[in-house]
Amino acid sequence: MKCADVQRVLPEVIENRQDGELEAHLKSCPACSELVSDLKLISSEARQLSASDEPAPRVWVRIAAELRAEGVIREPEAATPAPATTSRRSWSAWWLVPVAAALLAGASYIVTHKPAPQVAGQQGPAVTTPAAPASQPPATVAQAPAAKASSPQNAKNREVAEASSAEDQQFLSEVSQRAPGMRVTYENQLRSVNNYIRDAQAYLDQNPDDEDARQHLIEAYQQKAMLYQMALDHVQ
Amino acid sequence: MTDPKPGSITEAEAIERAKQGDEAAFEILYHLHKRRVYSLCLRMLSNPAQAEDLAQEAFLQLFRKISTFRGESAFSTWLHRMTVNVVLMQLRKKGLPLVSLEETLETEEETPKKELGAQDVKLTGSIDRLQLQRAIDRLPPGYKTVFVLHDVEGFEHNEIAELVGCSIGNSKSQLHKARLKLRDYLKFMRAEKAGNT
Numbered sequence: 040m041k042c043a044d045v046q047r048v049l050p051e052v053i054e055n056r057q058d059g060e061l062e063a064h065l066k067s068c069p070a071c072s073e074l075v076s077d078l079k080l081i082s083s084e085a086r087q088l089s090a091s092d093e094p095a096p097r098v099w100v101r102i103a104a105e106l107r108a109e110g111v112i113r114e115p116e117a118a119t120p121a122p123a124t125t126s127r128r129s130w131s132a133w134w135l136v137p138v139a140a141a142l143l144a145g146a147s148y149i150v151t152h153k154p155a156p157q158v159a160g161q162q163g164p165a166v167t168t169p170a171a172p173a174s175q176p177p178a179t180v181a182q183a184p185a186a187k188a189s190s191p192q193n194a195k196n197r198e199v200a201e202a203s204s205a206e207d208q209q210f211l212s213e214v215s216q217r218a219p220g221m222r223v224t225y226e227n228q229l230r231s232v233n234n235y236i237r238d239a240q241a242y243l244d245q246n247p248d249d250e251d252a253r254q255h256l257i258e259a260y261q262q263k264a265m266l267y268q269m270a271l272d273h274v275q
Numbered sequence: 276m277t278d279p280k281p282g283s284i285t286e287a288e289a290i291e292r293a294k295q296g297d298e299a300a301f302e303i304l305y306h307l308h309k310r311r312v313y314s315l316c317l318r319m320l321s322n323p324a325q326a327e328d329l330a331q332e333a334f335l336q337l338f339r340k341i342s343t344f345r346g347e348s349a350f351s352t353w354l355h356r357m358t359v360n361v362v363l364m365q366l367r368k369k370g371l372p373l374v375s376l377e378e379t380l381e382t383e384e385e386t387p388k389k390e391l392g393a394q395d396v397k398l399t400g401s402i403d404r405l406q407l408q409r410a411i412d413r414l415p416p417g418y419k420t421v422f423v424l425h426d427v428e429g430f431e432h433n434e435i436a437e438l439v440g441c442s443i444g445n446s447k448s449q450l451h452k453a454r455l456k457l458r459d460y461l462k463f464m465r466a467e468k469a470g471n472t
Contacts, residue, residue, distance in 0.1 A: 050451040077398045078454045081461070084402045085411075085426040091404070094313035098327050099305055102334050106301060111338055113296030224298050 040064040045071045053078050095255070096235035100262050103228060114221055207233070214270065221270075228266050235259045286350060294342050301338055308351060309334075312358050318423045319362045321412040329365055333358040359424065359438055371416040398461055410460035418453035425450050 040060045045068075048058055052075060065072040106112040207229050215222045239256040246252050284292075284300075286307060292300030312333055316326035337354050344353065411419060411427075420439060424430040425446070430438070432446045439446070 050447050053451075053454070073397065074458075077458050080398060080400070080402060081407070081454050081457050082426045084404070084407055085422070086429070087404065088314065088318060088408065088411075088427050089429070090311040090314050092310065092314040092317050094309050094327055094330055098309070098313070098331050099302065102305065102331055102338070103298065103301070105331075105335055106338055107298075109339070111296060112298045112301060227299065227302060 042068060042071055045074075049075070049078070053082055096231045096238070097258060097262055100228060100231050100235070100266070103231075104265065107224075112224075114224065210267070210270075225266070225270060229263075232259065232263045232266055236263065287346070290341065290344060290346075290350060293338065294344075304338075304350075305334060308354055311351075312354065315355065315358055315423070315428055316362055318408075318411060318427055319420065320365070325365070329361050330358070333361045336361065355428065356438070359428075359430075363420070363438065366416065366420070398458065398465070402461060406461060406464050407457070410457045410464065413460055414453055414456060418449055418456060421446050421449040422453035422457070426454075 040063070042064075045052075045061065045064065048061055052058060052061060065075060103112065107114075211222060211226055211229070214225050236256070236259040239252065239259045243249065243252040243256050284303065286304070289300040289303040289307075293304060309330070313326055313330040316329040316333070317323060320326050320329065333354070337357050344350065411422065414422060421435055424435045424438070425432065432443045432450075435441075435446045436443045441449075
């Protein structure tokens with residue numbers, strides 16, 4: 040067998056077909072031997088790329104929202120009806136609307152405010168305050184002691200996380216009272232979107248000039264706002 | 276309703292619950308298969324945003340039809356075939372050839388021979404994963420389709436021929452040429468890296 044003949048049988052060789060003539064040629068031809076070895080290596084390494092990448096949490100958030108809108112995901116019946124004296128609409132109006140709007144305001148803040156070196160003791164940006172529910176004075180969140188933080192940016196992130204956690208707990212508590220059957224649904228959705236926000240924020244902290252990272256964080260907040268809006272729609 | 280976590284129920288149980296509209300079951304199925312579906316889309320399109328959109332579309336198509344799933348084939352096989360079809364449909368919409376145009380332009384004598392006897396950079400032993408991803412991204416669309424489906428995703432040539440709409444021989448030929456091109460790209464990248472250090 041000559042080098043040119045190797046070309047004819049090469050595809051089958053890579054598929055691990057045995058060929059005695061070829062084996063003999065490869066032992067005496069370093070170039071063909073290296074070619075076969077390289078192609079086998081490429082083929083085997085490529086297999087490792089299957090399932091190697093993780094989609095962003097927003098993908099599931101969007102899928103779930105679509106399935107819910109189409110009725111493929113069915114909401115379980117509420118175990119107990121809302122108290123007759125309380126209008127569902129009025130409940131959602133005082134609680135969900137301002138929070139959804141505030142989250143969108145937070146996203147807008149991220150668009151327009153690139154991180155800049157902060158002066159020690161500087162008040163956290165507006166993004167920390169709108170996440171607080173309307174029934175809870177935003178100042179209680181915004182006035183968290185930044186002095187304990189290792190850096191102003193970390194302090195800001197902690198404030199956001201604390202505000203978000205408190206607001207989510209109140210949100211879930213309200214859902215449990217008003218529509219108990221929906222609690223698990225919204226708990227899962229909140230977990231996904233909060234993970235997304237956390238990941239996006241962490242990446243942006245490390246890459247403050249990365250516009251894609253900034254856009255991801257904006258989308259994360261927008262998705263959380265969308266979640267609150269969906270809750271609003273459900274309870275109306 | 277309980278809140279099953281991945282691992283707490285089997286895939287078959289999750290499928291049955293999903294047929295009843297249980298969100299937690301849908302979420303389990305999603306998390307079981309999200310990496311493979313998204314990675315397939317990403318490899319084929321080389322664009323994270325489009326890959327997310329198509330992964331979403333593949334899952335939506337599957338979940339909408341989940342009540343028709345009878346279990347004759349593996350759920351994963353069903354999902355991955357659906358994902359490939361969604362991706363191929365997108366490539367067709369974009370006007371990208373599923374079978375490389377170079378196939379018809381290159382003669383059998385041309386492409387591979389230049390590889391023989393090359394005494395340049397060697398791949399020897401290992402390939403950096405990131406470099407391999409970048410090399411795949413550079414492949415012409417048709418070569419990329421066949422390479423990803425066969426070498427990355429493990430489809431057989433007869434399956435690829437059916438999915439893409441080409442002959443089995445054509446699929447084999449494109450795969451071989453894709454591997455040769457990847458070898459060229461990887462050697463070039465390695466030489467470039469060596470030159471920079």
